[in-house]
Each structure stands twice: as C-alpha cells, then as structure tokens.
Amino acid sequence: MTVSELAAVQGFEAVTLPDGERKIGGVYIGDLLSWVMGRAKADDAWITIMSNINVAAVAALADVACVILAEGVELDGTVKETAESKGINVLTAHMPAYETAMALASRL
Amino acid sequence: MVNYMAEPLVFHFEVDGDNFTSAGQASVQVKKNLRELGIDPETIRRVSIAMYEGEINMVIHAHGGVAEVIVSDESVEIILKDTGPGIPNIEQAMQEGFSTAPDNVRSLGFGAGMGLPNMKRYTDYMHIDSVVGVGTTITMKVNY
Numbered sequence: 001m002t003v004s005e006l007a008a009v010q011g012f013e014a015v016t017l018p019d020g021e022r023k024i025g026g027v028y029i030g031d032l033l034s035w036v037m038g039r040a041k042a043d044d045a046w047i048t049i050m051s052n053i054n055v056a057a058v059a060a061l062a063d064v065a066c067v068i069l070a071e072g073v074e075l076d077g078t079v080k081e082t083a084e085s086k087g088i089n090v091l092t093a094h095m096p097a098y099e100t101a102m103a104l105a106s107r108l
Numbered sequence: 109m110v111n112y113m114a115e116p117l118v119f120h121f122e123v124d125g126d127n128f129t130s131a132g133q134a135s136v137q138v139k140k141n142l143r144e145l146g147i148d149p150e151t152i153r154r155v156s157i158a159m160y161e162g163e164i165n166m167v168i169h170a171h172g173g174v175a176e177v178i179v180s181d182e183s184v185e186i187i188l189k190d191t192g193p194g195i196p197n198i199e200q201a202m203q204e205g206f207s208t209a210p211d212n213v214r215s216l217g218f219g220a221g222m223g224l225p226n227m228k229r230y231t232d233y234m235h236i237d238s239v240v241g242v243g244t245t246i247t248m249k250v251n252y
Binding site for chain 1: 129131132135136139149150153156157160161216217218220221222223225226229
C-alpha cells in the first residue's frame with residue numbers, strides 16, 4: 001500500500017506527505033537511531049516515539065517510506081518543516097507501536 | 109555507475125561540532141550529490157548512513173571535524189578526520205553496544221554503541237587511525 005492510503009486508514013493521520021505515492025515495503029519499530037539505521041530497510045514504514053530533528057535525517061538517510069509516530073506523538077514546527085523539505089512522509093498513529101504494527105500488518 | 113568519470117570527484121565538508129541538531133547536513137548533501145551522479149540507491153544508502161554515523165561521532169566526541177568524499181569509477185571513499193580525544197581501545201569501541209556517549213546524547217536516541225559497527229556493516233573497507241589526545245581519522249570505502 002502507499003503512504004497516502006495508510007494516512008487515510010482510521011487511527012492514522014498525515015503530518016507531512018510530500019511523497020504520498022511511495023509504497024510501503026515492510027515495517028521496522030525502534031527508537032534508538034543507530035539501531036534503526038543499522039536494521040531498517042529501504043521502503044520500510046518506521047514506527048517510533050522519537051520526534052526530534054535527527055529523526056528526519058535518519059529517515060532520509062535510511063530511505064524509509066515513512067515515519068509513523070506512535071502514541072499520538074506530535075512533531076514540533078521546525079522538525080515538520082525539515083521533514084517536508086527533505087521529502088519525508090510523517091504520519092501520526094493514535095495507538096501504541098504494537099497496535100500500529102498490527103494495523104499495518106493486515107494491510108501489507 | 110551511469111556517468112564515466114575521467115578523474116575522481118572530491119567533495120569537502122566541515123562538520124560543525126557545536127550544533128547537534130544540524131548534524132547530518134554533510135551526509136544529506138552527499139546523498140543528493142550521489143543521486144545526481146546516477147549512483148544506485150543501495151550504494152547511496154550505504155554511503156550516507158556510514159557517513160552520518162561518522163558525522164554524529166565527530167559531533168558527540170570531537171567538537172566536529174572535516175569530511176572528504178571521493179567518488180571514483182569503482183567506489184565512494186569517505187575520509188573523516190577530527191582532532192578530538194582519540195579512541196583508546198578500538199577493538200572495544202567496535203563492539204555493538206559499547207558507548208561512551210553522555211546522557212544528553214542518549215536522550216536524543218543516539219549513543220547506543222552502534223555507530224562504528226554500523227559504519228563497518230555498511231562499507232566494504234574501514235580503517236581507524238586514532239591517537240589518544242591527537243585525533244581520529246576514519247577511512248571507509250563502498251564499492252559499486
């Protein structure tokens with residue numbers, strides 16, 4: 001499914017969607033940024049509760065399809081602008097990481 | 109490689125050691141440059157992650173440094189040079205999970221002891237040259 005399609009699913013909400021047509025290939029869950037860079041694959045949806053500026057850089061470099069902020073975590077304005085300008089899709093999920101992954105698993 | 113290069117292209121960056129939030133600018137720029145050169149996405153991903161980890165290390169431990177990226181017909185070479193405290197025990201530093209990062213860095217999601225191991229994981233060649241009290245130079249190569 002594409003990131004835009006996921007954003008339309010109940011419980012998910014688009015924060016930035018500069019590349020909504022990007023296809024989601026898998027899922028990775030993690031908050032330690034180097035673990036994510038070491039383990040996440042290109043085109044994964046990355047589920048995290050981290051929302052600082054470095055998340056945008058890691059998402060860009062690891063080439064994930066989107067970042068999903070679990071537990072309804074919000075991005076502050078500067079991070080949102082950075083994500084947008086780097087072409088990073090960011091969604092918020094109003095549920096914990098496990099439920100977020102379950103919701104994705106049934107659709108991939 | 110799509111483009112034939114008569115001689116290697118060299119990109120030079122200064123890594124700002126006082127600005128943790130802008131760390132990664134050099135890696136993101138390299139990613140852009142490599143994409144424009146038509147290099148395949150997986151190579152770009154490996155180069156930019158390895159370089160980002162190195163950049164973060166320079167910001168955390170060494171107050172910044174300089175980075176040089178050399179793009180040739182066979183490989184992308186990354187040379188990271190700092191004048192920080194040096195690494196007393198390289199073998200220990202290369203172990204996953206070993207970290208000397210301070211708590212404020214850990215709260216940002218870094219400092220998990222995965223930086224150097226990730227740099228090795230994503231490159232075909234990595235060499236650390238470090239002298240305590242003088243600085244560290246890391247050379248990495250990713251072949252196409």
